[in-house]
Amino acid sequence: MELRYRKMNTDDLPAVLSVRLSTIENAITMAELEEDYDITPKSLADGMRSHVGGWLCEDSEIVVGFSMGDRLNAEVQVVAVRPEYEGIGIGKTLLTRVQDWLFSTGHEEIWLRANPDPAVRAYGFYRKLGWQATGNMKGGDEIMVLRFTEE
Numbered sequence: 001m002e003l004r005y006r007k008m009n010t011d012d013l014p015a016v017l018s019v020r021l022s023t024i025e026n027a028i029t030m031a032e033l034e035e036d037y038d039i040t041p042k043s044l045a046d047g048m049r050s051h052v053g054g055w056l057c058e059d060s061e062i063v064v065g066f067s068m069g070d071r072l073n074a075e076v077q078v079v080a081v082r083p084e085y086e087g088i089g090i091g092k093t094l095l096t097r098v099q100d101w102l103f104s105t106g107h108e109e110i111w112l113r114a115n116p117d118p119a120v121r122a123y124g125f126y127r128k129l130g131w132q133a134t135g136n137m138k139g140g141d142e143i144m145v146l147r148f149t150e151e
Contacts, residue, residue: 001059005093008054008066010045015063016056017041020080025120036139044068052077055097057090067094071105076112086121092129103148110148113141 008016021030033039047070048054054068065081076098081091102110112131114122127133131144 003064003090004058005055005097006058008048008056008068010048012054012056012063012066013041013044013048016054016066016080017044019063019066019082020078022082023080024083026115026122053098053101055094057081057085057094059085065090065094067091067098069098069102069110071102071107074102074107074110076102076110091125095129099146108148109145111143111145113138114144115140116142 017030020028020033028036044052051072052068052070054066056063056066058064064085065079067079068077069075070077076095079091079095079098081094099110111134112126114126114131116133116137117123126144129146131146134143134145136143
């Protein structure tokens with residue numbers, strides 16, 4: 001295994017969408033992405049050309065994980081890793097890159113939507129990394145925030 005991280009570009013969208021559709025926990029279809037989140041390949045490409053940034057992880061040039069954020073509203077939009085690559089730090093590394101980018105654009109607080117079920121791995125993942133639940137819900141997801149801190 002030879003992992004490589006890099007900034008995403010619009011040519012990577014088919015590969016990252018394949019990763020997103022491969023997830024087991026928090027599984028989703030393209031139809032649900034469009035219906036529930038207004039996400040299409042075109043909307044992602046348009047966002048990446050203006051205000052959305054993303055990073056991906058490759059293993060031998062195959063995309064195995066990615067994360068994206070929106071600098072306009074300080075949202076971490078997604079962290080997704082192929083099931084066979086979970087648990088080795090890819091999600092944490094990608095999330096950190098998006099967090100750092102969003103904070104570098106001047107945001108003091110960033111946010112994301114996460115499954116509120118303690119049985120789902122993401123529940124503990126975000127909390128372990130310092131994210132705080134707000135008690136607010138958006139759809140079936142819990143809103144979590146992370147404040148910028150000097151290290």
